[in-house]
Amino acid sequence: MTGHRRGRGGAPPTLYTHRPDRAAVVRVSNDRRRIVERAAPVDRSATLPEYYQEDVNTNSALDSADFTYDMGDDSLVPEEEGPETDGISVRVRAKRYTNSDLPFQTWVGLRDEYLDEMLRLEGRGDAEIYAACASCGEADPRYRCENQTCYGPGMFCKSCVVEQHQVLPTHWIQVRCDYYWADGCFERVSLGELGLVVQLGHLPGSMCGAMRRGKYKFTVIDVTGIHKVAVQFCECDSRIKPRQQLMRVCWWPATALDPSTCATFNVIRLFQNLNCLGKVSSFHFLRSLELLTNADGLNPLPNRRRAFIHIVRQHRMMEMMKRAGRGHSASGVGGTAQGELALTCRACPQHGKNLPEGWNNINWAEMPEDLRYKYFTFLAEDANFRLINRNVSTEERDPVVDDGLGYFVNRRLYKEYLRNHVDEEEISTCSGFQAMFLADAKRGKGLRTTGVGGVTCARHNMWRPNGIGDLQRGERYCNMDFIFFAAILNTVMLYIILSYDIACQFSKKFWTRMTGLPEAMHINRQTTSIWFKVPNFHILGHKWPCHSPYSFHWMWGAGMSNGEDVEQNWEFTNGAAGSTKMMGPGGRHAFLEGLFAFHNWMRTVSYRKVLSQRLARALKEAPRHKEAFDAFTAVVEGERPELVAKWRGWVKEWESEQHTEGDSSPFELTKPVKSLKDIRLQLSRAELTRTGEGLEVRRQHTSSTLIAFGLDIENTQQYGAKDNVLIYRRILTIDVKATKDPTTTQEIDFVTRRTALLKRVNRFRNMQRVYMPELVRFLTNSQREIYEDRTRAAESIKLFMPSELAADVRDKAGETGLAKIEEEMREAELSDSLEELRGELRIRSGTNQFRHRNVTGQRGLTRGQGVLRQVEVRIHKAKLRYRYARNALLRLRGHGPWERVFRALAEEDVRGINERARTEEEKAEQERLRALGQIVEGGVGAAGIVVAGEGSHTMSWIWYKTQIGDGDEEIIDALRVEWCKAFARTRRWHEEIVLIDEEMRRTVQYGVWMEEEWERRAGARSRCSSELAEGLRAYAEEHIRRERRTRQRLTKEWSVLRSKATAYLAGSREMGESVVVDVDDVDGDDEEGDVPGEEQVEGNERDDEEDEADADDV
Incomplete structure (x- = not known):
């Protein structure tokens, strides 16, 4: 058998093939129908090694002479040159014209004409x-x-x-x-x-x-x-x-x-839109108007900035009053209730507005699961330290007028409560959280507020009424308690699911702390239950005991909620941090109230597309996960049917209760996996026993020491004489091949590393002569030539471990049992290398997440690429280590059930726990990136939330074991964890369909209630002039027509998707007529991203003018 891969040819291995480098820019065409890619040659001054590979053929044992460190490493195999193209690739669905495809190029030839027309107007x-x-x-x-x-x-x-x-x-x-x-x-x-x-x-x-x-x-x-x-x-x-x-x-x-x-x-409406969307300050806006008026500066204008700020502030407040219907009420502005000016979430359950009559009097014990969790209220709480406010002006000079009427809590009650908690201190016992560790260390000198705390609905990104409060000294319990209870004041909620990044600590003594709040803010524990959860991305920073109890993935009724919505909301508000920092208390309060109102309205307008996208994705994912789970269950039931019933009950019991510890979690391993050190300790103890019985007395080393030393030479880290250079045998191989024309310094480095490695190989040979004295006699001719070759580089010397010998000569070449020792160590090495691989993949996911959220600019991205390359190198090493160990174990043990546990490692298997496998289109793009010498990952990460993949993908096998052995508790334990997770994922997607269908129903029903409410408001104010009465009626009628038009539109567009959901929930395989979903970037929720393979929703082509008309109300 040859060591070359099929179809690759017999060219000598090199790290990469030098080829012309090309860079491409990919964009969407103006009509949003095609992908346009433009490529061009680029100059690359320095080529870095590529660390991407395909799977080595480990399903068949390779001959020892062919089993080299090049195996399984595509970066050491040359790739053939591909044909050159003209650099432009356009995929067209229909016949198009140059003017629509490349309008700028069409215009370039008409520049003189356009210039003449501009001058003609002079x-x-x-x-x-x-x-x-x-x-x-x-x-x-x-x-x-x-x-x-x-x-x-x-x-x-x-x-x-x-x-x-x-x-x-x-x-x-x-x-x-x-x-x-x-x-x-x-x-x-x-x-x-x-x-x-x-x-x-x-x-x-x-x-x-x-x-x-x-x-x-x-x-x-x-x-x-x-x-x-x-x-x-x-x-x-x-x-x-x-x-x-x-x-x-x-x-x-x-x-x-x-x-x-x-x-x-x-001009006021224009500024407010620019201010909220583009965060354009009043200074820059007025400056632009001044330039329109007096571009040359010869006619000085009066300074009207302060006057304009007053105008905008007043207009914002009155617009909120107008939208809330306060002008239609006889009590007017003075009768406005707390939080009444805030736009509420139409999709969340609201008593008397979008819930069935008598819903809160239902016998919950007799209600089916699918009906109960439909009434969960999902909330998310968090603090933001970007929205600081310096101690400028005073409340006397710049007062807060609409105190507690919108999104902010009532300042008077808030301050009275905080006076009793001035010296409060909290320290988290859960690792990784600055929120509580810095509660008292936050910078506060010269600041009126160090940030804000906020509460949103956790599924729709809507700020809650009275759900915002200023922080005076970091993220303290007293602040966050008051804000949370103010956000749920005067609302009927039976189940509240609270997402908070420090929920594990926040939940402790929660009810005790509630007693310190004003009595009017207390909730009835007999009728309202609160479950505490940690957002999916943040939970990675917690200690392991927090993962199962506080994860959305393992909670009944959570659907695909992720709890990260409040973090996404901060992204919208952070752009205004520079403006609000130097505002007075009243001006800042009014500005942020307007900003939160604008955000809530834009989210309300986006429901039409967002809920469609989410339901379409759920209808796509739920059958896939159910099918995979049913197949998985059938395999387990075929071998151990009693386990499935036990596990199913365990999962349901766990998910139905709020937990604070993960000891009884069905989603965590209870049996520790043996590491290589554990096996070596076990063998050493066995040899100690044999020595005590008089079986071993003559040698300084033991037989297990020989095998362990051989593995060390292959895999263990050593430090060189210069800069702590790593000396891995196979890494040295890669580095040498990666350097085409080494400099003198690089040559010195290679010689130093080879010398150190050669010394270790010689020590191994001396030990090998003791434990394998007949080795040379039983080598084949080709093996003997390799063994006796003293000119080979240190990294190319073969050790001839038992796995590299034929099965019939292993015991003859050395002591009996050496092969068995290597077999046990190789199996442990497989576990170790998998654990190492999983660890590096987790690092890669975290690094990618950090880059996506925090790194901008060429300099930062270049540095980030360097970090990723280092991580990819380590992933590459762990990958090769596993493949070599598996090949060795295959030669020692042969084919058998163990291969179901330690499978052949394909390239698509090397992906993080949050990453999905690549589609065919992405694989093609991967090949293109390889040609450019870029880092290529094995999977596709989920942007935004690292563990979002827990609910949206089938895991790579490297994250669990799949064999049920007789009496093998370790394998059963690992299999149980994966089965329980698959079961939970199936339940979550089923719940997601139920929840979204209910959210669609509530959104439509809320529109019915709003229509009736505006009908009532239209005639509520009787004592006014005829002109004012006409305006009141006209404004009410405008809202009535809008609500009716919106309700009819939503009912029509959602009807097909909702019918599909009904059919799926009823167990029907017939999903009705086809529907296509329009995927736009309007969700803002990383968990619910684009639906692969679904591009447009039929009937959803709403005119942009209509969308803009809806937004004009803000």
Whole structure:
């Protein structure tokens, strides 16, 4: 048998083949229908070794002469050159045109034309335009509107242009600077300079007999710039104040008394959208308006930043009041209840709004499982130390007006409670958490708040009413307790699932701490149960005893909840940290209230797509996991049927209760796995016994020492003379082959390492002559040539362990039992190498997660790539070690049941516990990356949450054992863990379908309730003017129509998916008509990502204009 892989040829092994390097940029086409890839050659100054391999053929024992350190290592086998391409690859689904595929390239050839048209606009245009006034026909007009969007590109006389802009006073006018155009140009003037006076309180164009002029420098801020406008107030009716007259033309006054500055509603809405989405500050926004007004800086403008901030703050507050229906209530603003201004989650259970009548009076003991967990309320709590606030201004100068009416807790009650916990200190007993360790160490000098704590619904990313509170000194229990109980105040909840990254500590003495809160905030423990869980990613930082009790994966009714939603919400708010840091208490409070409201509205708008995506994914994953689990169960039941019933009951019993310890968890091993050290200790004790019986007295070393030393030479770490260089035998092989043209320094390093390795090999040979005295006599001719060759490099010398000899000569070449000793050590080595491989894969997952979340910029990414390369090298070593050990054990033991436990290690098996296997498309991309000399991983990690894969993939076999041996408790224990996990995953996906279907029903039902609520509000306020009554009715009708339209749209779009869910839950294999799901990046939840293989939802092509119209309400 040859040592070369089939189809590779017989070329000598090299680390990599030098080939032209190409880099590619992949993007989605503008019509979002195709993938466009553009590749180009790149210069690579230094080539690094590639550490990627395919599986060695370990299912057949290789001859010892062919079993080399090159086996199983594709990086040591040259790859053939592929054909060169033109560098551009486009996959087209339908016939397209250049203009749609490459619009910029089409435009490049028209640059002169575009430039000419821009310059043409600097003149008057066609003669027919400037020959006469477009309104009255007067000859030789000199004026035109700079916008040229109100009345087209026409030219006007002075009187006409002023008359045309009676209702557009914030447009700029261009006037011809010379009477004759020969050497003239246009200059900008304001309508005020042309004599336009805005008369308030009357129809446009009419004058008031009892008018009062406004201030000389009356300023109006609009999207077109900052304008000085001449205004006249009407005093015909003294009851209508100037501020009201301004509001009635959509100008918001900066002050309530004698205003001199105002902003149009349009500019306020524009700023709020830019402020919330782009985190554009008021300073930069006003600066941009100043540049639109006075780009050259020759005409200084008045500073209106403070006035604009006041306007925006007032508008934000009133918009929240308006959306909450406070204008429709007779009690008005003063009757607003705590948390009433907050937008609530439509998909979460809300008593009286989206739950069946009498749901809270159901006999829970008799209710089926699928009905009970539908009423779970999932919440997540966390603290954010980015949103700090410096100790600037005071509450007297900058007060909080809407205290406790929206998302923040009531400040007065909050401060009173915290006064009793000034010196409170908590220290976590669970490792890895700075949240509690730094509770008292957080920087606080000069800060009013060191951050904020918040509560969201854990499945839909919606901030809870009264669910935000400032932190004064880190993340203390007293703060987080108050915020949590305030967030659930006055709500009916039977089961609360609280996700918190320190839930294991937060849950201790939880009910005792509740007694220290105001009595009105207490909850009834007889009717409300709280389960504490740790988010999926954060649980990795906990000690092992916390994993099973606090994991969402092992909780009945959790579905595919992951608890990380609150972390994703902070990402949206953190962009505003720089602005809020220097705000006063009132301004910061109002700004964050608006930001949280904007976030909640955008999440509400996204429900249509998000819930569709999640249900589609659940319907795709649930049958796959159930099928895999049923097949797994059938195998186990075929051998040990009594185990399945025991395990099934164990899982259900565990999941149905809240645990604080993992001692009785069915998801954790109870039998420790023997390591190589354990086996060596066992053999040493056996040899000690033999020596005590007089069987071994003459030798300094034992036979197990020989085998152990041989394994050490192959695998054990040694330190060289320089920089603690690792001396692995096979690593030295790789390093030598990786260096094509070594420098003098590299040569010295190789010689030093070879010398140290050769000394160890010589020591092994001396020991081998004692325990294997007849070795040379029983070697084959080819083996003897290798054995006697003194010119071979140290890393290429064969040790000729018993596994490298033919089976019929092993006992003849040395002492009886040597092969048995190596067999036991090789089996232990397999366990050790698998454990090493698993450990490195966990490191890789964590490193990837850190890079995705924290590393930006070329410098950081380059350094991160270096770290990943080091991790990949270690994964590579562990992978090779396992393959060599398995090949040796196969030669010693032959085929048998042990191969079901220690399988052949394929490349797709080398993936983290959170990584899934690659698809065929991803494998093709993997090959492309290999050609570029990049690091290639064996699996695809789940971005965002490391352990998310626990519920969305079938695990690689390296993470468990699969053989049931007679009386082998260790294997049964490992098999039990994997079966229980598979059972839990199957249950979670089933629950996810139930939960999402219920969330869809609740969302639609909430719309019905909102429609009825606005019907009630429309006529709730009777004592008001007819004009106000008409506005109240119109606004209510707008919401009624929106709710009705949304409800009808959701019912229609979700009907097919919900029918599929109903069919699946009923056990039907017929899933009804086909449906395609539109996958957009709107979820923000890493656990529920794109659904592979499903691209578009039929009927979900909602116009962008409609989405934007919905968002305009914020």
